Amino acid sequence: MPEKRFKFIIEGGKATAGPPIGSSLGPLGLNVPMIVEKINEVTAEFMGMRVPVEISVDTDTKEFSVKVGTPTVAALIVKEAAVKKGSGNPGKEYVGNLSMDAAIKIAKIKVPDLRAKTLKAALKQVIGTCVSIGIKVDGKEPKQVLKEVDSGIYDSMLGG
Numbered sequence: 001m002p003e004k005r006f007k008f009i010i011e012g013g014k015a016t017a018g019p020p021i022g023s024s025l026g027p028l029g030l031n032v033p034m035i036v037e038k039i040n041e042v043t044a045e046f047m048g049m050r051v052p053v054e055i056s057v058d059t060d061t062k063e064f065s066v067k068v069g070t071p072t073v074a075a076l077i078v079k080e081a082a083v084k085k086g087s088g089n090p091g092k093e094y095v096g097n098l099s100m101d102a103a104i105k106i107a108k109i110k111v112p113d114l115r116a117k118t119l120k121a122a123l124k125q126v127i128g129t130c131v132s133i134g135i136k137v138d139g140k141e142p143k144q145v146l147k148e149v150d151s152g153i154y155d156s157m158l159g160g
Helices: 021-028 032-046 073-080 100-110 119-133 142-151
Strands: 003-011 050-058 064-068 096-098 135-137
Touching (some): 021 032, 032 064, 073 096, 073 100, 073 119, 100 119, 119 135, 135 142
Parallel strands (some): 096 135
Antiparallel strands (some): 003 050, 050 064
């Protein structure tokens, strides 16, 4: 059973049979519109966000499976903060605010994908991304919030 795997970054719910999907899967004699329909079905909850998708194809039977990853930390932050995109001048210009509850929610979603051993470490990565894209956390500068996380202020919210 020769299996081929393809990885794409797709905007949730908006995959098309054009490139890169069609040009990668078409030569294998697959029903590309059917695969695209399945991708759109499983990525619908991530509408408007770019998500990693892995397609495994059995080249003999033409059977396929679609595995969806999670959007990037930045994409999740932008969605939760309800902004269009990050700041063009992070550290000086802030374009939005993320509640600590939302930051913890994102950390819980991403902890399996991050190289973080604890939820606290994942939370620090989420807040670090807020630094990079100009999003405040609980109305404060993210670097200040990182110091607060280190000091243990939020441990009770993290179950620790």
